[in-house]
Amino acid sequence: MSIEKSLDYQKRFFTNFAAAWRDHSDLDLYRGIDATADALRLDLSEVPGYILAYDKQAQAELRAYLQKGLIQWLQTYIPFFEISSDGVVMFGDWYHRRQFGVLDVWTRQIMQYADEERQILPDLENYAADPENYLKKRLASLHDDIFADADHLQSQLEKAQHQEAEQPEAPTRSSRDRNSSGGFKGLMKNLIDQPDSQTAEKPQTPENGTIANLQAQLKTERAAAQARYDEEKRQLQVKAAVTNYEYQAIMSQYSSVTQFENSLQHIADSYMASLEAGPQLAAQKGSDDDNA
Structure with a gap:
């Protein structure tokens, strides 16, 4: 690609990205981020910095905007998750509930960093295998x-x-006395019966x-x-x-723990499909909430 074509491509990209931001199009914003990651072979988390000239304030603003729509959708997609404004995902609303993970806005996935978070799914798999004897x-x-x-x-x-x-x-002493009696005959018997200390070992007691x-x-x-x-x-x-509560919540929405795990793996794809079906849905919902 020539310099002129490269500059034209960048100009079109930034024009389209600016339009997506102006129009509050979550779909086009994510498409721009994904396309840049693929073209430049960057991690998705690195793309916003590249697009916004590494302006931290601008990155934070973009993140907050996209996170709002993603959280609203995810709470419908997996209704038993409670998600805070900063993306912390809690499993259920019961006492002793566990933190499931943290929502990554750029990858559109729930990340599990702590050992306790990563243990939840194995616990559920074991429970599902034998609930009665778990x-x-x-x-x-x-x-x-x-x-x-x-x-x-x-x-x-x-x-x-x-x-x-x-x-x-x-x-006993009496038995020893009897064995010792008998004069010379008894004395000889004792000498003959004396164990050889060189050959016989006393058992350890x-x-x-x-x-x-x-x-x-x-x-x-x-x-x-x-x-x-x-x-x-x-x-x-x-x-x-707690694991039982989590299992019951899953089974109220899914046919199995495996199906639930599959839905977790496809959060990003499902969210993009939802935006394609109604790209302004999240933004409109946010506006309705603000006007209520």
Whole structure:
């Protein structure tokens, strides 16, 4: 493309973009942004700065305008989302509701930056797979994790008690006296029966102090584990209840969690299709609200 053609192209582009802004055409504004991103191989977030000569105030004004229309449409597209004026997307209106993400005006997508936000969809997928046992399975897993150390101590204690029970009783004094009696014959018998310290090893036996120590450790560990489990169990129950609310909200609008996820992936396409069907709809709605 020659310099003259390039300048003519830019002139037409900026003339059309200015007309779109003057006419409050969200559709043409987005078309201009998308076309520039494709032509210059820029991220969509970089385009407004390029178009508006990196004027931050102008970029903020354009963003605020486009965000207003996008939020109004999205609250109809996914009615159980509540979206603040700055684009924070909350899932539902119930207590302990979760933040789902943040609306990106340029990409027309809900971005999930925090781990808690990215965990919502996997939670819903797991819940949808087995709603009846969702909480039960999570509580069982929580119990196993928290009581792992206590269970290990219990195993050690049982092993020590088993070893102690298997040891023969020590001979009494009377039996030793009888074995020692008999004069020379008894003396020879004792010498013959004496175990060879070089060849025979005494079996290792747990000391009573070891067993008592394990019992004390186990008691302390179980008490601590139970207290921790009771606390985290309540938190898990609340989280499961919130996931249930989210699931019920989804199923009231969609046939499955998968369909809901599919709609999230196509927010940008669906919004552009909506603008093509009625490009002035968002702006008109905003004007009606201002005049009310």
